[in-house]
Amino acid sequence: MIDYKLGEVEMQFATIIWDNEPLTSRALVGLAEQHLNWNKSTTYTILRRICERGIFQNEHSVVTSCITKEEFLAGQSEKFVEETFSGSLPQFLAAFTQKKKLSDKEIADIQALIDAQKEG
Structure with missing residues (x-):
């Protein structure tokens, strides 16, 4: 592991x-x-x-x-979300966006990720 x-x-x-x-x-x-x-x-x-x-x-x-x-950083991020937000990505995003306003491009990129998850 x-x-x-x-x-x-x-x-x-x-x-x-x-x-x-x-x-x-x-x-x-x-x-x-x-x-x-x-x-x-x-x-x-x-x-x-x-x-x-x-x-x-x-x-x-x-x-x-x-x-x-990239695999290491993805695993590190997943571990952080798991330990800090009980594995809840929506809770992480809510906390993250309280301090940082997302740009239109960042919102579009996140939406594209969500859409790709729905399709796959």
Whole structure:
């Protein structure tokens, strides 16, 4: 089962992998040093942790994702709605739109999603 919880820095690291995969663990060390100022030990420790969560795999020193970034974000969003709004998307949307007025385009996009769900 995938654990959809990543901290801010872990998410930055994960994005580096998604943006560059497949990549060798050595190349990942270089990218983590360049973008996050991490040393080799930190990179391998965090890589091991996120691999244990089922998001990535490191086989034969090649790092690849088990799920896409979009799948991860969708799972993370679903988990948030489940935990915060008892799984109720209408409650989430009601709370969200109390503070933010939706544009006409956003309303049309949401309506298109609803219409596609009705059809499929």
